[in-house]
Amino acid sequence: xxxxxxxxxxxxxxLQPLNLLFCFLGTLLGTLIGVLPGIGPIGAIAILxxxxxxxxxxxxxxxxxxxxxxxxxxxxxxxxLVNIPGEASSIITCLDGYEMAKSGRAGPALGIAAFGSFIAxxxxxxxxxxxxxxxxxxxxxxxxxxxxxxxxxxxxxxxYFSQGSLLKALMMGVFGLILGSVGLDHIHxxxxxxxxxxxxxDGIGLVPLAMGLFGISExxxxxxxxxxxxxxxxxxxxxxxxxxxxMQAKGAILRGTIVGFFIGILPGGSTVIASFxxxxxxxxxxxxxxxxGRGAIEGVAGPESAxxxxxxxxxxxxxTLGIPSNIVMALIFGALLIxxxxxxxxxxxxxxxxxxxxxxxxxxxxxxxxxxxxxxxPIWVNVLxxxxxxxxxxxxxxxxxxxxxxxxxxxxxVLMFIFGILGYLFRRFKYEGAPLVLAFVLGPLFEINLRQSxxxxxxxxxxxxxxxxxxxxxxxxxxxxxxxxxxxxxxxxRKYKSSRKDD
Amino acid sequence: xxxRDLLGGFFWLVLSVFVCIESxxxxxxxxxxxxxxxxxxxxxxxxxxxxxxxxVKNSSNLKLGKRFVELRRGMKWNxxxxxxxxxxxxxxxxxxxxxxxxxxxxxxxxxxxxxxxSKMWIEGMSAFVVTLLSYLIFQGCLGIRLPKGIFxx
Numbered sequence: 001x002x003x004x005x006x007x008x009x010x011x012x013x014x015l016q017p018l019n020l021l022f023c024f025l026g027t028l029l030g031t032l033i034g035v036l037p038g039i040g041p042i043g044a045i046a047i048l049x050x051x052x053x054x055x056x057x058x059x060x061x062x063x064x065x066x067x068x069x070x071x072x073x074x075x076x077x078x079x080x081l082v083n084i085p086g087e088a089s090s091i092i093t094c095l096d097g098y099e100m101a102k103s104g105r106a107g108p109a110l111g112i113a114a115f116g117s118f119i120a121x122x123x124x125x126x127x128x129x130x131x132x133x134x135x136x137x138x139x140x141x142x143x144x145x146x147x148x149x150x151x152x153x154x155x156x157x158x159x160y161f162s163q164g165s166l167l168k169a170l171m172m173g174v175f176g177l178i179l180g181s182v183g184l185d186h187i188h189x190x191x192x193x194x195x196x197x198x199x200x201x202d203g204i205g206l207v208p209l210a211m212g213l214f215g216i217s218e219x220x221x222x223x224x225x226x227x228x229x230x231x232x233x234x235x236x237x238x239x240x241x242x243x244x245x246x247m248q249a250k251g252a253i254l255r256g257t258i259v260g261f262f263i264g265i266l267p268g269g270s271t272v273i274a275s276f277x278x279x280x281x282x283x284x285x286x287x288x289x290x291x292x293g294r295g296a297i298e299g300v301a302g303p304e305s306a307x308x309x310x311x312x313x314x315x316x317x318x319x320t321l322g323i324p325s326n327i328v329m330a331l332i333f334g335a336l337l338i339x340x341x342x343x344x345x346x347x348x349x350x351x352x353x354x355x356x357x358x359x360x361x362x363x364x365x366x367x368x369x370x371x372x373x374x375x376x377x378p379i380w381v382n383v384l385x386x387x388x389x390x391x392x393x394x395x396x397x398x399x400x401x402x403x404x405x406x407x408x409x410x411x412x413x414v415l416m417f418i419f420g421i422l423g424y425l426f427r428r429f430k431y432e433g434a435p436l437v438l439a440f441v442l443g444p445l446f447e448i449n450l451r452q453s454x455x456x457x458x459x460x461x462x463x464x465x466x467x468x469x470x471x472x473x474x475x476x477x478x479x480x481x482x483x484x485x486x487x488x489x490x491x492x493x494r495k496y497k498s499s500r501k502d503d
Numbered sequence: 504x505x506x507r508d509l510l511g512g513f514f515w516l517v518l519s520v521f522v523c524i525e526s527x528x529x530x531x532x533x534x535x536x537x538x539x540x541x542x543x544x545x546x547x548x549x550x551x552x553x554x555x556x557x558x559v560k561n562s563s564n565l566k567l568g569k570r571f572v573e574l575r576r577g578m579k580w581n582x583x584x585x586x587x588x589x590x591x592x593x594x595x596x597x598x599x600x601x602x603x604x605x606x607x608x609x610x611x612x613x614x615x616x617x618x619x620x621s622k623m624w625i626e627g628m629s630a631f632v633v634t635l636l637s638y639l640i641f642q643g644c645l646g647i648r649l650p651k652g653i654f655x656x
Binding site for chain 1: 507508510511515518522525526529530533534535536537538539540541542543546547549550553554556557583584587588591592594595598599607610611614615617618629633637641647648649650
């Protein structure tokens, strides 16, 4: 009952006109930022941070939070319409969202992304309201061995991202691990594969890599087909999901919500990991996994729900433990410190207006986002009718500005172009980008946690099996890996038997 | 039996050897105390194994001459794609010298003109408008400091 009372108190703060205004501004900005490829919430929050110093802390935090979860809504738009992830966590939405758009179903794809985000965000908020404190205590039990096990499970999902050759998918995954290790070593701070370039000390950026692999390579591939033919001449069939779409997507939305929420709670958990895990899970449990990568609506609903749910979950470690779980939370942590508030166990006691005000504004913000995004669907869908010869230069321009804006560096543009050409060659040689990106994101965390675990255990690998949470996760990983290889072994056995018969 | 996969296999094999050498330079460490080169080294070894499997799978009835012809046919490049790729290499060079406005206007003019559907001056005007709008929105409104060239903009 006290949670309800606290929530009502929060709404009394969140519904104040100033806070409503900043909630609206934050969600609007967030949606626009999510739509623009490359310019993500990190850049936007970093740019707007100085502006918030002149504002009271509650509306400032409400606006920054609105930008973050608003960008999750907007990020799916370009992923679906032009195969360019508007935000890193929308990378996986490209796989099925764009295929749906190509078959005239951009409206239902955008619609299910918006509804899924709304449902997941709302359910995630219910979780935050009632479970913030106990869940944060559970998350404290995660150390390097537990994180390593979870990340190992995440990497085995590479086997589920492959549409074609599993061998090629595994090679791309390993290549992603190698690319993720470029830069300064996290423990010894020695440069690895930087070729004397200081710009590579921070490693290869995810944004130039993803925009190059998905966006630039798509443009190069489409130029090759013809620049005179307009893409997507098929009639747009409808603007909203049908009953059948809802029946197919409802499970994915609920599962994505749960996966995203728990990943978001974990310190270090990110919306990118949440969306990839959700996709892998949906493909694994689907009765028709061959539909994934060809326009399966679950491939849009699950990841988009997961990334929104993760954004609400990641406020839990920040507010209750004072641990920012990702870079965006770190920026918000910094903003709160500047306002004289220390996130952590005493925040709820000392500043209940901030805690419950932000929580209630997220409920309000979710409704605002649904109202903002749904009517815009026909407008976004009509973007597809723009002739491709006009669209592709604009896509390249957005990618250039997006890549440059991260660090004000032309080098990031060069990197993006290099990965664009690589991505184009990968397409021609039938290699897929998704396994590479997953391994690239997870690789550095995987390595840090492996090495920290071995330092903790003085080199003893049994640490992963003697800690209960880690042991359970590793057992699940082994089962998942065996199950994914079973179809390959069956195929090889059938091939061997038929070749023996011919002999 | 695919020539592209064979070529791809050799590429990955060369890459894995290169990464192994770089990793050894960075100190692999031991299994119980991994160094900076540990993960890249073993990743490269695994990549090399996969590359070898790919090469072996596609090496049966190896007739190099026939494979080369097949590969050359399959790798036929579209002229427009080649031109765009070249422009992607040129753009950052021009950008660092001439600045965002001039470099982007030239780049956009080239891209709009690629399909050769309408008159050059129309494509030029479109490129100018697009570049100006992007400059105003991103530099003017959003405060992103776009690169300045020798002309100061």
